[in-house]
Amino acid sequence: MPLVDLDRFDFLYANRVKGMKSSATRDLMATLSRPGIISLAGGFPDTRVFGEEAFREISANVAADSAQALQYGPTSGLEGIKDVIVDVMEAEGTRAYAEDIFLTTGAQQGLDLVGKVFLDEGDAVLCEGPSYVGALNAFAAYRPRILHVPMDRAGMIPSAAREALKKARKQGIHVKFIYTVPNFQNPAGVTLAAERRLELLEIAREYDLVILEDNPYGMLRFEGEPAPTIASLEQRSGETDRVIYLGTFSKIFAPGVRLGWVHAQPGILHKINIGKQGADLxxxxxxxxxxxxxxxxxxxxxxxxxxxxxxxxxxxAMLDSLAEFMPNEVHWTHPEGGLFVWATLPSYIDATAMLPRAVAKNVAYVPGEGFYANGTGKNCMRLNFSFVEPDKIRRGIELLAEVVRERMELRGDLERGSRTGDRLGERRSSSAVGTDRR
Amino acid sequence: MPLVDLDRFDFLYANRVKGMKSSATRDLMATLSRPGIISLAGGFPDTRVFGEEAFREISANVAADSAQALQYGPTSGLEGIKDVIVDVMEAEGTRAYAEDIFLTTGAQQGLDLVGKVFLDEGDAVLCEGPSYVGALNAFAAYRPRILHVPMDRAGMIPSAAREALKKARKQGIHVKFIYTVPNFQNPAGVTLAAERRLELLEIAREYDLVILEDNPYGMLRFEGEPAPTIASLEQRSGETDRVIYLGTFSKIFAPGVRLGWVHAQPGILHKINIGKQGADLxxxxxxxxxxxxxxxxxxxxxxxxxxxxxxxxxxxAMLDSLAEFMPNEVHWTHPEGGLFVWATLPSYIDATAMLPRAVAKNVAYVPGEGFYANGTGKNCMRLNFSFVEPDKIRRGIELLAEVVRERMELRGDLERGSRTGDRLGERRSSSAVGTDRR
Structure with missing residues (x-):
């Protein structure tokens, strides 16, 4: 094969691809499946649990209808699966109607289609900070501004959301929707408090915009009381209007089937339908x-x-080993469910720059900056606990803590070096490490 | 459920959805699966042929690896399937390399991703006229101009393509790529002659643009000599550069698995990879x-x-019954393979307006205007022959011919009426019908 100049067609590419970046997790996928690596980087559910036997059974059930299974289907999905989705949404307290349900190729496609339907270049989306990288990637194709709203332990802070909307309005920026992952957020692991959900709804009414509620993890709750979905809160007011709800089978069944859904009012679904026809029929x-x-x-x-x-x-296992191994200067969230913990390192550590060293030590994570559209989050990391066995998680966090400690010590050396004129290469021994432990 | 005003959020929708229309075939899908209807409208392969037993076998084979089958995979696809695609492309004379192959959710997604990567608003795409409606829908999301190039029995006419490019250049319009379905085109059923394929490549070099070769049907050839793929013609010149080749398993295996691929050079695949991450991971x-x-x-x-x-x-069966039943004024193509025949009615018949009458008589087709972005093609129709048994095709064409004849007679009445002052409602008896037959 001839050598190819990667920039050969730069003059032909659309402007939008210049604003789109590749997801660090997805790009690392090959490296991270290398044997020996403890990957806390993925967002994988554990599909080993489902089992060969269950797989055999369901595929045998479908065999009798193989002609239909192998055929094109309606753009909005088959009727039977919509009844299943009604049941699934009911289990989280949302009363859904089959005609308001629209099947998508994973919830990721739902994000893309909502972007396609709502976003003109320069429009804005209010997102949590940090926010799901896949959503940022999906929206990026439509060249919006991303306005990150800070979160605390109870999720997106409504007063900050209001502030951002007020400011945007003043600047003549059209915010089209608020994007939230209310339960065990990806990547932060925090849950939006029930009263804040109501407040977000109020804000959406006030500013006449849409809420995109992305709820892949809601049913994976370990403890505490479930908060009602924003969609169900809106329904209690007698409406299905401005909440677009995204669901998925990826976490309660399996991601390999690439199936999610949108629940929304007919006007919005009509537009989504047109978008889906062009996207994948x-x-x-x-x-x-x-x-x-x-x-x-x-x-x-x-x-x-x-x-x-x-x-x-x-x-x-992850929370315990973080407490056991990480230096005091490292903080992390305590998710009540889902797949992820978000860790914050001392501000001088660049988690992206640190990753190769971690991978060399056979542990991986996702650096935080990908979860922001504005370059912040550099000293943060997303840690996944759903795919790796407890003992490996423990070992992974231990290794990771060593890497973090190395960086901290290097910084200490540098600071001392600049104070005393010591040579940079002269590392102090790590005698004080033990005292850093919690 | 509350009544919903469909235009409730018109102020929130993106401009692009105003330029996107729904595919007539997709919208009609429910109606057309009504029992009793002979639908020549779909683009369905006959998935009944595959068989329950074969389905059982392949799913049993996968069961042992169900954990992987149910998991997320790499964005560009699994390695094993790329080897399969190398074999499939080899069978049509194209030497492919696994690293130049990128899996998509049906070839439809390939169309969407190519649009995403290349098209800014106002850019142009050179398409056959008529062109595949799904491609027009996919591109529409990126708001390009569609420049239709006329076809004859040997496909897109190169001199007309050159003319269109010259004119666009003069007008300062950036044509990003030429889109072609070279074999048994959807909807026209015609095949691009081998020498024209070479000429298109020359044109693409001359104007420094890309060729999007969409080849879902190439292997379904009934007769005649296969023409080399445009991708293989480019390879013979020692390059994999400006041809983006789209393949699919929908027609040689089954559309229900939603799997296609892009074969292109790494620079282009890199951009497509980013687009795909946002679209469906x-x-x-x-x-x-x-x-x-x-x-x-x-x-x-x-x-x-x-x-x-x-x-x-x-x-x-379709060609024979068209010849037997259709009036002399109707013309149609003679595909050497694929799924479709394209029929042209007298210019005064509007096939879209005629469709309800045809459906009332239990036969359906796709009106031609959807295959043009410029409103032409109104007196044309696409007829599918892959999904319906021969005797039903025969009956369907007979019914359709009756509907066409009705329209022709109505026109005759109207003309006579306007000449003689007869009342509009007075139909002549169809005594002369037999003489119209070929």
Whole structure:
């Protein structure tokens, strides 16, 4: 093959691809599946739990209808799966109607389609800070401004959201929607408090905009009381209007089937339908029928329960080992469910620059800056606990703590060096390390 | 549920959705699956041929690796399936390299991603006239100008393509790529002659643009000599540079798995990779592994052969019955493969307006105007022969001919009426019908 100049067609590419970046996790995927690496980087559910036997059963059930499973389907999805989704949403207290449900190729496609339908260049989206990198990537194709709203332990701070909206209005920037992952947020692991959900709804009414509620993890709760979905809160007021709800089978069944859904009012779904036709015509009938077969014939609630117990054990392993191994200067969130912990390192540590060293030591994470559109978050990292066994999590965090400590010591050396004129290369021995432990 | 004003959020929608229309075929899908309707409207392969047993086998093969099948996969696709694609492309004479292959959620997503990567608002795409409606829908999201190039029996006319490019250049319009379905085109059923493929490549070099070669049907050839793919013609010159080749498993395996691919040079694939991450993260591992299992362990060439023989029989039924039933004023193409015949009615007949009458008589087709971005093609229709048995095709064409004849007679009445002052409602008896037959 001839050598190819990667910039050969730069004059032909659309402007939008200049604003789009690749997800660090996705790019690292090959490296991270290297044997020996403890990857806390992915966002993988543990699909080993499902089991060969259950897979055999559901695919055997579909075989009799293979002609339909292998055929094109309606753009909005098959009717049977919509009934399943009504049940799933009911389990989280949201009363859904089949006609308000629209199937997508994973919830990721829902994000893309909502961007396609709402965002003109220069429009704005209010996002949590940090926010899900996949959403930022999806929106980036439509060249919006991302306005990050700070979070605390109770999620996005409503007064800060109001402030951002007021400022945007003053500047003539059209904010089209608020994007939130209310439960066990990706990447921060925090949950939006119930009263804040109501307040966000009020804010959306006040500013006449839409809320995009992305809820992949809600059913994976380890402890505490579930907060009502924003969609259900809106319904209690008698409306299905401005909340666009995104659901997915990726976390309660499996991501390999690439199936999610949008629940919204018909006017919005009509636009989404047109967007989906251009994007990929329809979602896989086969995936829809496999899921239908499982959710109708098996005890899916018990399966979700099994996953939840498994992930809880792993979260505990992660929180315990963080407390045991990490220096005092490192802080992290305490998720009540989901897949992720968000850790904040001392501000002088660049988690992106540190990653190669961590990978060399056989542990990986996702650097924080990808979860912001504005370059902040450099000293943060997302840690995944759903895919790795507890003992490996423990070992991974131990290794990671060593890498962090190295950086901190290097910084200490540098500071002392600049004070005393010592040579940079002269490292102090790590005698004081033990005292840093919590 | 509360009544919803469909235009409630018009002020929030992006400008692009105003330029996007829904595909007539997709919208009609529910109506057309009504029992009793003979639908010549779809673009369905006949997935009944695959068979329950084969389905059972391939899914049983995948069961042992169900944890991987159910998991997220790499954005560009699994390695195993790329080897399968190398074989498939080889079967059409194109030497592909696994690293130049990128999996997509159907070839439709390939169209969307190419649009995303290349098209800024106001850029242009050179398309055949008529062109595949799904491509027009995909591109529409990026708001380009569509420049239709006329076709004859040998496909897109190169001199007309040159003319259009010259004119665009004069007007300061940036044409980013030429889009072509070279084999048994959807919807026209015509094939681009080999010498024209070379000429298109020359034109692309001359104007420094890309060719998007969309080849879903190439292997479904009933007769005649295969023409080399444009990608292979470029390779013979020692390059993989400006041809972006789209392939799909939808027609040689099944559309229900939603799996296609892009074959292009690394610079372009890098941009497509970023676009795909935002669009749906990755294609289904499950689909990829099912296909891998089939193509590696079964005689897929024999299966394609079976499909080809079946579709040939149906095409023959369609051509024969068109000749038998249609009035002399109707013309149609003679595809050497694929799924579609394109019929042209007398210029005064509006095929869109005629469709409800046809559906009332239990036959359906796709009106031609959807295949043009400029409102032409109103007196044309796309007829699909791959999904319906020969006797039903025969009956369908007979019914359709009756509807066409009705329109022609109505026109005759109107003309006579305007000449003689007869009342509009007074229809002549159809005594002369027989003489119209070919």
């Amino acid at each position: 329809c979602s896989s009938n086969l995936s829809q029928m496999l899921i239908h077969s499982y959710f109708k014939h098996a005890d899916w609630r018990a399966y979700v329960k099994r996953l939840t117990l498994l992930y809880k054990e792993r979260r505990d | 990755c294609s289904s591992n499950l689909s990829q592994m099912l296909i891998h299992s089939y193509f590696k362990h079964a005689d897929w060439r024999a299966y394609v052969k079976r499909l080809t023989l079946l579709y040939k029989e149906r095409r023959d």
